[in-house]
Amino acid sequence: MLLYKCTHEGYKGVVKMTNVTLKVDGMSCQHCVKTVKEALLSNDGVSKADVNLDKNKAFVEYDSEKVSKDALIKSVNDSGYKASE
Numbered sequence: 001m002l003l004y005k006c007t008h009e010g011y012k013g014v015v016k017m018t019n020v021t022l023k024v025d026g027m028s029c030q031h032c033v034k035t036v037k038e039a040l041l042s043n044d045g046v047s048k049a050d051v052n053l054d055k056n057k058a059f060v061e062y063d064s065e066k067v068s069k070d071a072l073i074k075s076v077n078d079s080g081y082k083a084s085e
């Protein structure tokens with residue numbers, strides 16, 4: 001787990017980011033990679049999504065208070081691929 005101290009004025013909280021690596025089936029080219037990455041980043045609370053075509057994996061960094069792992073998986077599935085943990 002990574003801790004980020006937000007330095008925005010008036011904001012004193014610390015955002016706790018959670019990491020997960022999802023298995024993603026169905027990707028065959030860089031276009032698929034881009035689609036999956038955009039699907040993950042479309043979730044509010046996702047700060048980073050690295051998708052690896054060779055390994056069929058997606059590394060996601062997110063704020064678990066804003067988005068759940070299930071929602072991340074669903075967003076990939078809704079874009080036409082198959083994500084699992």
Ligand SMILES: [Cu+2]
Pocket residue numbers: 027028029030031032033
């Ligand atoms: Cu493709």
